[in-house]
Amino acid sequence: MNLHEYQAREILKRAGVPMPDAAVAATPDEARTTAARLGGKVVVKAQVHAGGRGKAGGVKLADGADAAKAAASAILGMTIKGLTVHKVLVAPAAEIASESYVGIVVDRASQRPVLMVSAAGGIDIEEVAAKTPEKIHRLAIDPRYGLLAHQALGLAFMLYRDLAQARAAADIMQKLATTVYAVGASLAEINPLITTPAGAVLALDAKIVIDDNELDRHPEIAALRDASAEDPSEVQAREAGLTFIKLDGNVGCCVNGAGLAMATMDLVKYYGGQPANFLDIGGSSNPQKVMSALRIITADPKVKAILFNIFGGITRGDDVANGIVEATRQVPLKVPMVIRLTGTNEKEAVQILTKAGYSALTDMDEAVQRAVALARGKSA
Amino acid sequence: MSIFIGQDTRLLVQGVTGRDGSFHTKQMIAYGTRVVAGVTPGKGGQLFEGVVPVFNTVADAVAETKANVAVIYVPAAVAASAIFEAAEGGIPLIVCITEGIPVLDMTRVIPFLKERGARLIGPNCPGLISPGRSKVGIIPGNICAPGKVGVVSRSGTLTYEIIHQLTTQGLGQSTCVGIGGDPIIGTTFIHCLAAFEADADTEAVVMIGEIGGTDEQQAAEYVKQMSKPVVGFIAGQTAPPGRRMGHAGAIISGASGTAQDKMDALARAGIGVMRRPADVVPLLQERL
Numbered sequence: 268m269n270l271h272e273y274q275a276r277e278i279l280k281r282a283g284v285p286m287p288d289a290a291v292a293a294t295p296d297e298a299r300t301t302a303a304r305l306g307g308k309v310v311v312k313a314q315v316h317a318g319g320r321g322k323a324g325g326v327k328l329a330d331g332a333d334a335a336k337a338a339a340s341a342i343l344g345m346t347i348k349g350l351t352v353h354k355v356l357v358a359p360a361a362e363i364a365s366e367s368y369v370g371i372v373v374d375r376a377s378q379r380p381v382l383m384v385s386a387a388g389g390i391d392i393e394e395v396a397a398k399t400p401e402k403i404h405r406l407a408i409d410p411r412y413g414l415l416a417h418q419a420l421g422l423a424f425m426l427y428r429d430l431a432q433a434r435a436a437a438d439i440m441q442k443l444a445t446t447v448y449a450v451g452a453s454l455a456e457i458n459p460l461i462t463t464p465a466g467a468v469l470a471l472d473a474k475i476v477i478d479d480n481e482l483d484r485h486p487e488i489a490a491l492r493d494a495s496a497e498d499p500s501e502v503q504a505r506e507a508g509l510t511f512i513k514l515d516g517n518v519g520c521c522v523n524g525a526g527l528a529m530a531t532m533d534l535v536k537y538y539g540g541q542p543a544n545f546l547d548i549g550g551s552s553n554p555q556k557v558m559s560a561l562r563i564i565t566a567d568p569k570v571k572a573i574l575f576n577i578f579g580g581i582t583r584g585d586d587v588a589n590g591i592v593e594a595t596r597q598v599p600l601k602v603p604m605v606i607r608l609t610g611t612n613e614k615e616a617v618q619i620l621t622k623a624g625y626s627a628l629t630d631m632d633e634a635v636q637r638a639v640a641l642a643r644g645k646s647a
Numbered sequence: 648m649s650i651f652i653g654q655d656t657r658l659l660v661q662g663v664t665g666r667d668g669s670f671h672t673k674q675m676i677a678y679g680t681r682v683v684a685g686v687t688p689g690k691g692g693q694l695f696e697g698v699v700p701v702f703n704t705v706a707d708a709v710a711e712t713k714a715n716v717a718v719i720y721v722p723a724a725v726a727a728s729a730i731f732e733a734a735e736g737g738i739p740l741i742v743c744i745t746e747g748i749p750v751l752d753m754t755r756v757i758p759f760l761k762e763r764g765a766r767l768i769g770p771n772c773p774g775l776i777s778p779g780r781s782k783v784g785i786i787p788g789n790i791c792a793p794g795k796v797g798v799v800s801r802s803g804t805l806t807y808e809i810i811h812q813l814t815t816q817g818l819g820q821s822t823c824v825g826i827g828g829d830p831i832i833g834t835t836f837i838h839c840l841a842a843f844e845a846d847a848d849t850e851a852v853v854m855i856g857e858i859g860g861t862d863e864q865q866a867a868e869y870v871k872q873m874s875k876p877v878v879g880f881i882a883g884q885t886a887p888p889g890r891r892m893g894h895a896g897a898i899i900s901g902a903s904g905t906a907q908d909k910m911d912a913l914a915r916a917g918i919g920v921m922r923r924p925a926d927v928v929p930l931l932q933e934r935l
Contacts, residue, residue: 524803529897530924547893
């Protein structure tokens with residue numbers, strides 16, 4: 268789960284990371300009030316889960332409270348990469364002497380959280396990593412001891428020569444590392460970490476991504492979820508216990524298991540079609556889940572054919588068949604459907620489907636080819 | 648022969664009385680796996696299905712039954728704790744089926760296992776099966792057949808699909824291992840490839856990877872030094888970057904995580920690259 272910048276800032280601020288005073292605003296008037304309180308020049312930033320906010324016009328400088336109000340009314344309600352802006356962050360326009368990058372990401376290769384710092388901050392760190400990897404310094408954190416003081420200071424000296432600044436940065440790094448475990452983050456970064464002309468070290472922007480698997484044990488973090496910042500069909504799927512990602516094609520896919528779901532989408536493409544979605548109905552699927560899945564898939568007007576691909580293991584074929592029959596009885600389908608079903612309770616499933624007037628295939632390639640043809644408007 | 652499990656496997660089931668644990672324990676017993684103990688705190692002294700003794704702790708179970716493999720079916724919130732307990736109990740091979748373990752929990756588990764020399768398979772995996780001999784986990788026994796092909800995979804049902812293709816077209820399996828779809832796992836492709844290379848009963852290997860990370864590329868480097876033929880499949884060619892495709896590990900971040908980059912690495916290592924699951928048998932037959 269992605270947190271908004273203002274939420275990530277709040278978490279780091281509570282952990283003791285120094286940063287300029289700022290506040291979130293949902294209306295132009297709130298933005299004006301905050302700007303008046305902060306005084307001087309402010310920056311008004313769209314709070315959406317999308318990169319490239321600045322390029323899209325979602326970040327504006329404003330000199331004074333009235334200008335901040337005007338900037339906020341321009342940004343609030345605008346659409347960035349398909350997402351509507353509902354909130355802005357109003358922060359003082361900091362005077363910057365230098366910009367660095369400090370981030371922690373859980374790394375698959377070392378199987379640990381890795382601290383990365385770079386004096387080339389402020390810009391896209393992935394680009395720095397790709398083009399000039401020598402400018403990024405890394406350290407794998409031992410989870411038994413956390414980030415040790417001398418380790419943090421060693422990396423801080425890669426950013427600053429001044430001892431006071433290095434000590435301040437090291438302290439921020441240790442607080443960031445503690446925060447990762449405290450909130451269950453898979454990524455936490457400060458970009459940029461700045462020095463002011465007066466020499467202070469401050470976090471100017473923050474990003475935190477929470478591991479979805481941690482949300483049950485951190486209800487206070489789970490409560491930060493902003494459903495208005497996500498695709499409505501994906502929110503609906505999550506609430507139904509399904510994993511769903513909307514894509515642009517016209518073959519709606521409903522599969523059990525993430526690997527098989529990806530392989531099914533790939534096979535749709537292999538036979539010249541385009542998948543409309545990724546949808547994993549999960550392991551022990553009950554008829555209710557299948558009904559939710561069908562409702563979500565058919566809500567997409569682009570979908571011209573529906574493809575079920577079920578390999579029964581824990582998932583029982585008869586459960587899926589009952590779900591299909593019940594769902595289509597309640598809301599009749601307007602588009603053709605192809606069902607591929609094999610494995611656990613295959614016989615019972617085929618009986619249920621046949622009785623309801625559906626046919627079920629057992630071969631994956633045959634089913635995918637048929638669905639692709641139907642989506643093109645051909646009767647296969 | 649087979650890898651990791653076989654006729655000397657003495658299995659302990661953690662979470663034996665739970666919904667998933669009890670269902671799959673019955674399946675494993677029916678398949679012929681020697682299930683010697685179950686562990687559910689508070690249910691020590693009971694008998695599961697009238698035959699398998701249940702203990703409160705792994706330590707008690709090991710002392711009493713000399714279990715040498717553990718399989719874990721407990722909920723995600725306590726799964727890391729179950730792995731710690733199995734390793735501390737001296738179990739050398741731990742198979743964790745549980746899905747949804749926080750990745751930071753795994754950062755703590757891995758060094759603990761290394762200190763004790765224990766091997767973990769998974770988490771978030773279907774386990775493993777040596778057809779006709781032993782099954783640890785949830786892979787349906789009826790789709791497998793004994794034979795000479797080793798299978799290693801990051802996926803669950805996609806693995807079943809490919810095993811199904813092999814079995815129905817007459818190619819049996821020596822062992823099938825699901826290594827799991829999470830970012831941090833105990834056993835990687837390379838560990839399994841090395842075990843298959845050393846296994847006298849394995850003549851060829853099928854590896855099934857997916858988007859995310861660089862494990863497949865590293866495995867491809869290893870395959871260059873293997874004497875046995877390998878064919879591979881990568882799921883997620885149509886996956887968009889930056890979106891997690893179900894598995895916690897299946898997310899494209901950076902060019903090396905894409906299906907294309909992985910397929911290219913496999914091809915460069917001389918691995919027969921499947922474009923679809925149905926290619927597995929023809930590609931293997933070319934190489935056997």
